[in-house]
Amino acid sequence: xxxxxxxxxxxxxxxxxxxxxxxxxxxxxxCPLMGQGLQKKAVTREDYxxxxxxxxEAISDDGNWISYRNYYDVTDSLFVKxxxxxxxxxxxxxxxxxxxANHFVCQTPDSIVHIVSLQxxxxxxxxxxxxxxxxKAFIVTTEYGEIGDLLSVYTLDGVLLRTDTDxxxxxxxxxxKFIAVAVKRENTYQELLVNMEDIKKQKIIAKxxxxxxxxxxxxxxxxxxxxxxxxxxxxxNLFYYNLAEKRLVTYSTNAxxxxxTMNLIPSRKLTISKNNKRVFFKIKQRKELDIVRKExxxxxxxxxxxxxxxxHIVTEGYSKNPKQxxxxxxxxxxxxxxxSIQPYGASAGDxxxxxxxxxxxxxxxxxSVPDKDVYIKNLTTGQSKLMLxxxxxxxxxxxxxxxGKYISxxxxxxxxxxxxxxGTHTSISSNLPYxxxxxxxxxxxxxxxxxxxxxxxxxxxxYDQFDIWKVQSDGSNPVRxxxxxxxxxxxxxxAQSKEQTPTIADRIFTNAEFDLxxxxxxxxRAVDYSFNxxxxxxxxxxxxxxxxxxxxxxxxxKSERGDYAWxxxxxxxxxxxxxxxxxxxxxxxxxxxxxxxxFHWTKLQVIHYKNLKGESLQGLLYYxxxxxxxxxxxxxxxxxxxxxxxxxxxxxxxxxxEDGFNISNLTAKGYFVLLxxxxxEVGNVGFSALECVEAAVKEVKNLALIEDAKIGLIGHSFGGxxxxxxxxxxNLFACAxxxxxxxxxxxxxxxxxxxxxIPNFFKxxxxxxxxxxxxYENMEWYLKNSPVIHAANVKTPLLSWTGLKxxxxxxxxxxxxxxxxRRLGKTHIMLAYPNxxxxxxxxxxxxxxxxxxxxxxxxxxxxxxxxxxx
Numbered sequence: 001x002x003x004x005x006x007x008x009x010x011x012x013x014x015x016x017x018x019x020x021x022x023x024x025x026x027x028x029x030x031c032p033l034m035g036q037g038l039q040k041k042a043v044t045r046e047d048y049x050x051x052x053x054x055x056x057e058a059i060s061d062d063g064n065w066i067s068y069r070n071y072y073d074v075t076d077s078l079f080v081k082x083x084x085x086x087x088x089x090x091x092x093x094x095x096x097x098x099x100x101a102n103h104f105v106c107q108t109p110d111s112i113v114h115i116v117s118l119q120x121x122x123x124x125x126x127x128x129x130x131x132x133x134x135x136k137a138f139i140v141t142t143e144y145g146e147i148g149d150l151l152s153v154y155t156l157d158g159v160l161l162r163t164d165t166d167x168x169x170x171x172x173x174x175x176x177k178f179i180a181v182a183v184k185r186e187n188t189y190q191e192l193l194v195n196m197e198d199i200k201k202q203k204i205i206a207k208x209x210x211x212x213x214x215x216x217x218x219x220x221x222x223x224x225x226x227x228x229x230x231x232x233x234x235x236x237n238l239f240y241y242n243l244a245e246k247r248l249v250t251y252s253t254n255a256x257x258x259x260x261t262m263n264l265i266p267s268r269k270l271t272i273s274k275n276n277k278r279v280f281f282k283i284k285q286r287k288e289l290d291i292v293r294k295e296x297x298x299x300x301x302x303x304x305x306x307x308x309x310x311x312h313i314v315t316e317g318y319s320k321n322p323k324q325x326x327x328x329x330x331x332x333x334x335x336x337x338x339x340s341i342q343p344y345g346a347s348a349g350d351x352x353x354x355x356x357x358x359x360x361x362x363x364x365x366x367x368s369v370p371d372k373d374v375y376i377k378n379l380t381t382g383q384s385k386l387m388l389x390x391x392x393x394x395x396x397x398x399x400x401x402x403x404g405k406y407i408s409x410x411x412x413x414x415x416x417x418x419x420x421x422x423g424t425h426t427s428i429s430s431n432l433p434y435x436x437x438x439x440x441x442x443x444x445x446x447x448x449x450x451x452x453x454x455x456x457x458x459x460x461x462x463y464d465q466f467d468i469w470k471v472q473s474d475g476s477n478p479v480r481x482x483x484x485x486x487x488x489x490x491x492x493x494x495a496q497s498k499e500q501t502p503t504i505a506d507r508i509f510t511n512a513e514f515d516l517x518x519x520x521x522x523x524x525r526a527v528d529y530s531f532n533x534x535x536x537x538x539x540x541x542x543x544x545x546x547x548x549x550x551x552x553x554x555x556x557x558k559s560e561r562g563d564y565a566w567x568x569x570x571x572x573x574x575x576x577x578x579x580x581x582x583x584x585x586x587x588x589x590x591x592x593x594x595x596x597x598x599f600h601w602t603k604l605q606v607i608h609y610k611n612l613k614g615e616s617l618q619g620l621l622y623y624x625x626x627x628x629x630x631x632x633x634x635x636x637x638x639x640x641x642x643x644x645x646x647x648x649x650x651x652x653x654x655x656x657x658e659d660g661f662n663i664s665n666l667t668a669k670g671y672f673v674l675l676x677x678x679x680x681e682v683g684n685v686g687f688s689a690l691e692c693v694e695a696a697v698k699e700v701k702n703l704a705l706i707e708d709a710k711i712g713l714i715g716h717s718f719g720g721x722x723x724x725x726x727x728x729x730x731n732l733f734a735c736a737x738x739x740x741x742x743x744x745x746x747x748x749x750x751x752x753x754x755x756x757x758i759p760n761f762f763k764x765x766x767x768x769x770x771x772x773x774x775x776y777e778n779m780e781w782y783l784k785n786s787p788v789i790h791a792a793n794v795k796t797p798l799l800s801w802t803g804l805k806x807x808x809x810x811x812x813x814x815x816x817x818x819x820x821x822r823r824l825g826k827t828h829i830m831l832a833y834p835n836x837x838x839x840x841x842x843x844x845x846x847x848x849x850x851x852x853x854x855x856x857x858x859x860x861x862x863x864x865x866x867x868x869x870x
Contacts, residue, residue: 042626043599043653043668049073051652054575054592056555056567060099063563065118066577066589067097067104073656080104080116083579083589089116089123098134103156105134113141115158124158135176138196142167151181153199161199164192171217173226178243180226182214189213191228191239205241205248214239220272227279231266233286238264240272240279240329249329257334261289265322271505273351277330278379280347282322291316306360311757318343324354324506326379337377338506342384345377346505349404353378353420355387355508362390366761366774368753369394376407376420387418393447399502399511401454406473408460408511410448413437415462417473428475434464434485452493453502453512461514466490468537470516481537482522489548494521494534494556521556524548528618529645534566536582546582552648565589569650571604571622593652600626602667606647609699611679611691618644619676619696623705625668634710634861635672635700637693637733638663639726640719641768643675658839659716659739660801660849669854671861672706678722682770683781686725693726710734710861713796714853717741717809717838718768720800721787724817727798728790735797735860737853740809740838743817744789745782746775754807791820797827799856801849803836829870 053071057078060066067080078094081087089104091097091114097106104116113126126132130149132141138161143150148166155161168182168189181192181202191206191214206214208230217228227240238251253263262283271280293313301309307317315321317340324338324346337354338345345356357372365371374391377384391398392411399408407418408428415429415436429436436448449463455470462469466484468491471477482491493514495501500512514520520537533548534556546564547553551573556566562581569575574593580586607619620643624633638661653664663673676696680688693713701708713736715723720741727736742748749764764771764782775782783789798821802814814830821828831852833845840846855867 040598040600040626043601043664045655047595047599048653048655048665050595051593051654053652054567054577054590056557056565056577056590057097058099059557059559059563059565059579060104060118061560062102063559063561063579065099065104066565066579067099068577068590069094070592073654078106079590080118081590082118083587087121096132100134101136101156105132105139105156107132111144113139115139115154115156117157126152126154126158133172135172135196138176140170140172140179142170148184151179151183153179153194153196162194168213169215169217171219171226173219173223174221175223177223180217180219180228182217182228184213189230191217191241193226193241193243206239208237211235211237215266216268216270218270218272220276221274222276225272225276227270227272229264229266229270229281231264233263236264236266238270238279238281238327240327242276242329251327251329251332251334255334259283259336261285262323268322273347275351277328278347278351279327279329280351281325281327283325283336284322285319290320303364306363308752308757308759310752314757315343318358335379335382337379337382337384342375344507345375346508347379348400348505348508348510349402349407349420352380352404355398355400355407356384357391357507364759366759366765368756368758368762368766374398385423396450396509397448399451399453399509401511402499402513403454403458405458406454406460408451410437410451415448415451415460417460417475419473426474428460428471428473429462429478431475431478432462432464432469432471434467436462436464438465450492451511453500453514456513456515461493463492468493468522482543484524488527489531490525490527491522491535494523496521496558521558523556529647532648534564544582547578547586550648552650570648571650572601574650600668602664602673603627604647606644607674607696607699607703609676609695611688611695613681615679617677617679617692617696619674619699620644620647621700622663622667622673622675624670624672632707633670633672633705634712634857635674635697635706636666636712636714636857636861637674637676637697638719639676639678639689639693639713639715639722640717642677642679644677646675655850656843656846657850658841658846660737660840660846660853661714661716662850665850665854666857669858671857672700674700680770682772683778684785685768685770686722686785686787687729689722690726690729693722694730694732697732712736712857712861715739715741724787724798724800725785725790727796728787728793731795733796735799735856737799737801737856738814738817739801739849740803740806741787741800741814741817742769742809743787743813745769745771745786746779747816748810748813749775749782751810751812754810788816788820791817791826792824794821794824794826794828797860799829799831799853801831801833803833803838803840805835806838808838 057067064083069078078091078097080089091106091108093109094106102118107113111129113129113132115124128144130142139154141152151164151167151170153162166184170181172179177196179194183190189208190204193203193205211230211232214228214230219226225242229238236253240249263286265282265284268282299309321343325336327334338356342356345354347354354377357374359370359372361373362371371390374388375384376387397410409416414427417426417428452461459470467480467482470479484491502512503510517539522535524533524535531550532553534546536544551568551570554567558564565579567575568578574596576588577590578586579589602622602625605621607621651664666673678689678692711733713723713733716739720738723736723738724741724743751760753760800814802811804811818830840849858864859866
């Protein structure tokens with residue numbers, strides 16, 4: 001409205017005499033509607049539904065159109081907007097949106113595919129669509145038919161070119177020139193090959209009368225071959241068709257070398273190797289051979305077993321796990337390369353070899369990611385040999401180069417490379433001047449900052465804390481590609497293609513590959529999260545800034561024309577989409593939550609403080625909306641490790657919070673909200689949290705902004721544990737809220753992780769509890785950090801909550817603290833939500849929890865009447 005008024009006024013005033021101008025000026029400034037700014041108002045609960053969450057989805061090839069989605073409390077909508085004309089299309093609950101050749105295509109829940117011409121605005125609709133795929137010039141749909149599914153091919157203008165009935169499955173080739181279609185014709189299953197250049201013709205490449213439909217059509221990367229299967233309990237078959245040779249090869253599970261106890265898995269995808277010589281797939285033990293356990297069977301828990309009972313019955317010693325196998329259509333050769341001894345693994349790199357391992361090699365032990373021996377199997381000879389003994393770390397700590405020549409891994413603070421052909425190990429980071437590792441929260445050993453991939457010339461790329469390095473495969477000639485250390489900027493590569501993106505198959509990663517003759521897109525972040533943005537690393541030209549701003553910047557996209565788009569936000573600026581060119585002007589194309597400017601909002605102050613060890617820390621202090629410097633306000637302190645990374649996050653007010661906490665809700669109600677950073681000392685996490693939180697609150701008190709006796713404390717999960725511990729040691733807080741908290745380190749240690757089905761030893765020794773030893777080595781640490789041990793000291797009224805089906809923290813932990821406080825006569829209420837997990841998934845429970853938490857704080861910090869549920 002402001003821009004429109006300025007434009008009209010300017011045109012008119014240019015034609016006015018001075019006297020006319022003065023008259024109009026006084027008329028405008030005296031008009032309360034046009035001359036005065038809007039009076040901002042306070043956000044109330046009734047206003048919350050006005051807010052939505054916006055996210056960018058895609059940018060058109062010409063850079064003129066942006067698609068984005070707005071998520072509301074009960075629904076969502078997909079939008080497409082023109083950058084300059086502001087032309088807008090909307091699709092309620094639209095999904096699978098895609099720009100293709102000056103068109104936009106998406107589907108809505110009414111089974112309609114919408115095709116919009118972005119040139120002339122004409123929209124066409126395809127009805128009764130079950131699913132669709134878009135190619136360069138066609139739209140392929142499966143549609144609901146009267147008897148079976150239909151497959152239809154349309155032009156981008158919605159003209160029907162072909163329809164097939166009784167379709168079981170289909171797949172479009174990567175080059176979009178062919179469609180493989182599985183159909184049923186008069187009790188005969190057929191696999192058809194349709195040439196998109198001659199759409200009305202088809203070729204039958206396989207038939208089957210009795211063995212079931214053809215399933216899982218999978219193309220080779222170059223579109224020159226396709227593999228598919230059919231499944232039957234007695235005999236299943238694999239099929240491989242070479243398009244150039246017009247040759248079909250079949251493999252049966254009745255073959256002599258195929259394990260008689262196994263069968264194909266009809267739901268698993270087939271994969272054709274890059275050289276089109278091999279088909280990889282999975283097999284599984286026949287169901288009739290599975291051990292059937294009855295509810296009343298005696299459970300046997302043997303302390304020496306590799307798995308504890310709950311996880312053992314899932315795998316039955318890995319006999320029930322899918323196994324990886326390979327078939328060579330040209331030679332007929334079959335090879336199984338994972339089994340019950342080496343149950344995990346996959347082909348990797350150039351697919352000439354596979355890596356396999358058993359995660360239970362060193363059980364029983366106490367890590368969540370156990371050490372393991374890694375074997376390399378030559379898929380040509382079938383020979384296997386040990387490559388790494390007692391390899392440490394997770395999936396990203398073992399990476400295969402895309403060309404299959406090297407395997408990189410991190411150990412003892414350095415990156416190593418295993419040369420596959422030579423069978424040698426070489427440290428490649430010894431000549432780098434800076435450390436490449438940081439201390440992990442979940443393992444005793446350090447983790448590497450990262451190995452994003454290899455160059456096409458065979459050089460390894462490594463990260464230190466700030467920069468990207470290029471190193472030869474023997475560790476020689478390290479070159480720093482960025483200069484982030486001098487500027488305090490952390491640079492990381494942003495993948496822009498399939499080749500630049502690591503792939504994973506059964507816990508084995510094949511790393512990315514980069515051509516340094518082309519520009520690299522980099523993310524950039526200040527160490528303290530203040531500035532964020534993106535740069536281009538251009539060959540021979542160095543760094544070029546795309547954007548680097550004192551805001552949050554995420555989700556960058558690039559058009560074929562070279563336009564960049566990203567999402568930007570700040571504490572008091574709702575998310576918006578920015579678009580522009582490198583070294584050019586960037587403009588906001590989409591603004592979310594335009595009603596924001598009508599309301600009072602919080603502002604953020606970053607506070608600085610030190611703990612007792614002298615470490616410099618930060619805290620985020622959010623002011624009450626409509627802050628009045630002449631007033632003092634209550635404050636709520638939220639806990640969870642380091643939170644300063646959130647300094648630019650815009651938070652929508654809402655009642656549907658899975659942990660009941662919302663910054664914007666609370667600042668709108670007149671609270672300061674503090675998010676302090678916390679650092680920890682091993683074996684002393686409780687008192688570490690206490691020291692940091694008290695130092696942060698002291699710093700806020702020095703600002704003379706809050707009522708000293710009106711401070712609340714809240715935390716969820718590990719933050720809930722910190723909350724429960726702090727109120728056993730401090731009387732600083734008028735009330736507290738703790739959700740899903742671990743309160744007894746000893747009983748938690750001796751429990752089972754419901755998510756991983758392994759002992760909880762890892763959680764207490766190497767996780768956030770940071771004990772780094774068992775209670776039998778250091779019982780004192782476990783006891784002194786357990787809130788339940790110190791329950792007699794609690795004077796702070798506590799509201800706690802738990803989901804009775806929490807798979808991460810046993811509800812028992814909340815109940816133990818409840819029982820202790822009950823026995824001691826303390827002021828405490830516990831909320832137990834049936835059928836909820838670690839957070840509230842059901843909307844009504846999220847609203848209930850948020851309501852009760854806010855009422856708890858209102859009562860103790862604002863003196864409001866106690867809620868009726870109290």
